[in-house]
Amino acid sequence: MTGDILTLNCGSSSVKFAVFDAAHPKAAARITGKIAGIGRAPVFTARDTEGPLETPGPLNELTTAHTHEDLIARLLDWLAQHHGDQPLLMVGHRVVHGGKSYTAPTRITQTVLSDLDALSPLAPLHQPHNLAAIRAVSARQPNLPQAACFDTAFHRTQDRTETLFALPRDLSDEGIIRYGFHGLSYAYIASVLPDHLGTSANGRVIVAHLGNGASMCAMRQRKSVATSMGFTALDGLVMGRRCGTLDPGVILYLMQSKGMTAAQVETLLYRKSGLLGVSGISNSMQDLEASNAPQAREAIDLFVARAARTLAGMIPAISGLDAVVFTAGIGENSAPVRAAICAQLDWLGLQLDPKANARGDVKISAQTSAVDVLVLPTNEEAVIASACRTLLAT
Ligand code: ADP
Numbered sequence: 001m002t003g004d005i006l007t008l009n010c011g012s013s014s015v016k017f018a019v020f021d022a023a024h025p026k027a028a029a030r031i032t033g034k035i036a037g038i039g040r041a042p043v044f045t046a047r048d049t050e051g052p053l054e055t056p057g058p059l060n061e062l063t064t065a066h067t068h069e070d071l072i073a074r075l076l077d078w079l080a081q082h083h084g085d086q087p088l089l090m091v092g093h094r095v096v097h098g099g100k101s102y103t104a105p106t107r108i109t110q111t112v113l114s115d116l117d118a119l120s121p122l123a124p125l126h127q128p129h130n131l132a133a134i135r136a137v138s139a140r141q142p143n144l145p146q147a148a149c150f151d152t153a154f155h156r157t158q159d160r161t162e163t164l165f166a167l168p169r170d171l172s173d174e175g176i177i178r179y180g181f182h183g184l185s186y187a188y189i190a191s192v193l194p195d196h197l198g199t200s201a202n203g204r205v206i207v208a209h210l211g212n213g214a215s216m217c218a219m220r221q222r223k224s225v226a227t228s229m230g231f232t233a234l235d236g237l238v239m240g241r242r243c244g245t246l247d248p249g250v251i252l253y254l255m256q257s258k259g260m261t262a263a264q265v266e267t268l269l270y271r272k273s274g275l276l277g278v279s280g281i282s283n284s285m286q287d288l289e290a291s292n293a294p295q296a297r298e299a300i301d302l303f304v305a306r307a308a309r310t311l312a313g314m315i316p317a318i319s320g321l322d323a324v325v326f327t328a329g330i331g332e333n334s335a336p337v338r339a340a341i342c343a344q345l346d347w348l349g350l351q352l353d354p355k356a357n358a359r360g361d362v363k364i365s366a367q368t369s370a371v372d373v374l375v376l377p378t379n380e381e382a383v384i385a386s387a388c389r390t391l392l393a394t
Helices: 066-085 108-115 129-139 153-159 168-173 183-202 248-256 262-271 274-279 286-289 294-318 328-335 334-345 354-361 380-393
Strands: 004-012 013-022 031-036 044-046 087-094 146-150 204-210 214-220 225-228 323-327 372-375
Touching: 004 066, 004 129, 004 225, 004 380, 013 066, 013 380, 031 066, 066 129, 087 129, 108 129, 129 146, 146 354, 146 380, 153 183, 183 204, 183 225, 183 323, 183 372, 183 380, 204 294, 204 328, 214 294, 225 294, 248 262, 274 286, 274 294, 286 294, 286 328, 294 334, 323 328, 328 334, 334 354, 334 372, 354 380
Parallel strands: 004 087, 087 146, 204 323, 323 372
Antiparallel strands: 004 013, 013 031, 031 044, 204 214, 214 225
């Protein structure tokens, strides 16, 4: 199989991409890059295995007027002009919601695309951008095969009880259930766990994906048993801008007593809450850690307390705890947040090695700890590329 696989991960204001050699499953991405600040001041950066790349050509001089579609078309041109030594065999997309039907990576067809369109209201921040990327590639290169890789798919191993809300069963039957997200990240961590934990990798592990979006997944046999996100990516932990777990009565109150519309509530819960809402300063943990404002401290404290409570609450689902893994922007980079979460779990016999934590070692638990604690960088792109290799071979 001589050629490349392009992975695309489209968010509301960014497009992350990576180029993999289809013939070398173990090799890291040949090129990785990002267009950030879409809609404000787009900036394109890319690097190969040697370091940053010059980025002349179609991705220079971007403006606020450039849509995701324009930018992806330009990205395809840039890749063809500068890095097109091999043909592009497939584009693999991160797609946040696969609903009940899509439980594995799937080649894109018109039917698949319209099914996924119907799921957009369940992930309004992400799904429309994911699907726009698929359409942008089709418009530029109609014959190029594309695949969708779903953030929900990893959690389809859960028992029915874990997926149910305590709602009338006809609503569950129509699909109002807990789906769970960040599945590509969890699939990657599950794939590398044996390298770090040996046979304990198949034991009782909780992975904390702490980024702008944040969730946890409790695994046994490296499969999802429980997760903190639910029907949408709003539930669970405190996030950059999303509220996480909320008494549904608050939503009723906002609408009935304060007269807010559904659209206003959506904006409040998805964009104005979380670390940003509580601090009133920033959605970024790094900014809050650098601030002396008491509101910043309070937002971090709430983030930590909710994370510790959620982690502890998942332990019954896997009947104990052998290891905790921190990943994503905050999990990989913030030693203080990791330390504060672990301090609230010391009653489990979980002890950190403070120096290893400060250095960001892979293993940050003390020798005497009853629970291993690891820091592992996630790699959703590698999971998408691997799924594309499998689809190309079938
Ligand atoms: P996403 O992919 O969901 O947009 P990331 O996984 O990139 O998010 O995580 C972004 C979060 O990681 C932000 O809150 C950011 O401030 C935080 N972060 C990144 N680097 C650091 C750091 N060195 N210290 C603390 N927080 C960090």
